[in-house]
Amino acid sequence: RVVLVDGGSDPAVSAISPAWAADDELVYVADPHGWWNPFRCTDPLGECRIRLLHPAEAEFAAPPWTFESSLSPLDEEHVVARWTQHGRWSVGSIRLVNGETEEWMAGLEPTSEVAVGEGVVAFVGANSTSPAVLAELALAEGRVRVLRASAPELLEEDYVSVAEAVDWPTAGGTDFAHGFFYAPANPRVSAPEDARPPVLVLVHGGPTSATSAGFSPFIQFWTTRGFGVLDVNYRGSTGYGREYREALRGAWGVADIEDVASGVAELARRGLVDGDRAFIRGGSAGGYTVLRALTTTDAFAAGTSRYGIADLALLAGDTHKFESRYTERLVGPYPEAADTYRERSPLFHLEGLTAPVLLLQGEEDRVVPPNQAVEMAEAIRARGGEVELVMYPGEGHGFRTAAAAKDALGRELDFYQRALAAGDQK
Known part of the structure; x- marks a missing residue:
């Protein structure tokens, strides 16, 4: 069936980047309040009760024509998200029960969508002073491992x-x-x-x-x-x-x-x-x-x-x-x-x-x-x-x-x- 989540009759509202979270819940990004913020739809095959997860003057998605997914299920209580604020990207998790965000690896801006594995996430990221790297974060230990650098350190x-x-x-x-x-x-x-x-x-x-x-x-x-x-x-x-x-x-x-x-x-x-x-x-x-x-x-x-x-x-x-x-x-x-x-x-x-x-x-x-x-x-x-x-x-x-x-x-x-x-x- 079709799940209608786009904000009703307002043609200016866009709903993008849908993903299934735990217990068959649907999460997605929409901008009824002017910013691409994350939403949660419980009982998507029934009444689809919609709740704004994290209101912020931040965008939790790249434009749809980039074909990137910005939300991914992590575990029963969290989804992985990317968001940009003041022109800078961050990566972290959103707690489904209350919308709390936790930023990971501050200073390393994700330049790709995030791949989620068993206890780890990986993405391409760049900081302000060195070339982009493929990084892996072990969630339990909070340990970051650089899997590959796109180039050697170029400048002092x-x-x-x-x-x-x-x-x-x-x-x-x-x-x-x-x-x-x-x-x-x-x-x-x-x-x-x-x-x-x-x-x-x-x-x-x-x-x-x-x-x-x-x-x-x-x-x-x-x-x-x-x-x-x-x-x-x-x-x-x-x-x-x-x-x-x-x-x-x-x-x-x-x-x-x-x-x-x-x-x-x-x-x-x-x-x-x-x-x-x-x-x-x-x-x-x-x-x-x-x-x-x-x-x-x-x-x-x-x-x-x-x-x-x-x-x-x-x-x-x-x-x-x-x-x-x-x-x-x-x-x-x-x-x-x-x-x-x-x-x-x-x-x-x-x-x-x-x-x-x-x-x-x-x-x-x-x-x-x-x-x-x-x-x-x-x-x-x-x-x-x-x-x-x-x-x-x-x-x-x-x-x-x-x-x-x-x-x-x-x-x-x-x-x-x-x-x-x-x-x-x-």
Whole structure:
């Protein structure tokens, strides 16, 4: 039979991640109160008596399209759960009788769903200072064993930049955007006391996904080379409640642009970075935000789009099946909202572009076809703008080979260094 647990007639409420607990009880995650919190359904084949297990301004699930389960039965009295609060993930247990939570291994953020065995749980996790590991926790002893590390220790402690959670008012002033700031970290290099570092803004893809604060060798690549890094969870990102999650509906290309630009302004106001030496980079949907920011604001001195979107109408017609209706939610129905698609497509608004652009694209990309990058590069050149286009044979949506990844990263660093040198000469 069908068990109805989704909150009744409210279409905004989502019920996800169901799992069977002890004694044929059903646990699941839903957001009738605005946050994905855990619920318990006793007698699911009868009356299904529903009780909120643990009310909190925290999300106890990743978005359903990640195909991850966030709740798993542990024993007769507990379920295992993952939850995120203020952009940071935790793992632990929930007591079924009263909803009490117990966090395990604080400081090790789970980056995968949790596997439950006899007296043990295992998951992939990362802390702030070292690469991700496959960890196993023996519950009775509380003993943690690292089964395998994803990489050796890459950096000495003095070279590691640790994430600092930052929030700043959105353009409308009605909400706060969120992200993580990483200050430059390299004991072998010093700058003048009154100098502020350049900043690189990272824009995650999705666009309705999120970034987290776990150790990232990629971010450390930039911070050890003198860049501050702002990793943005713009409005529409998951992990901050339903209202924030839904804030990008119909507003893609507007809200995200406001949040990345105002994030730079806020860091500059705090004296953490040099707002005149701000760069932006992103891939896929993040690449779209890059191009849109460069063509509608003067917040950035240069930007890199990795397989990003230049023409939203082409994306609506050319992308793969799984995301074929994505833009209807983010922009509007097509072709009914064709004017909005064109208005928010960077390809048609190059009059506002003054910064140099680096376009990195895989030739076999089926999500964002290569013609997006080619047409953008041709249009920029036709207007006399500065653009570099690099196509990678055999690469798709994301660069999988070491050669392509290394080449792309090296080109990007050189691109920003040239932009910095050009700015110093003005």
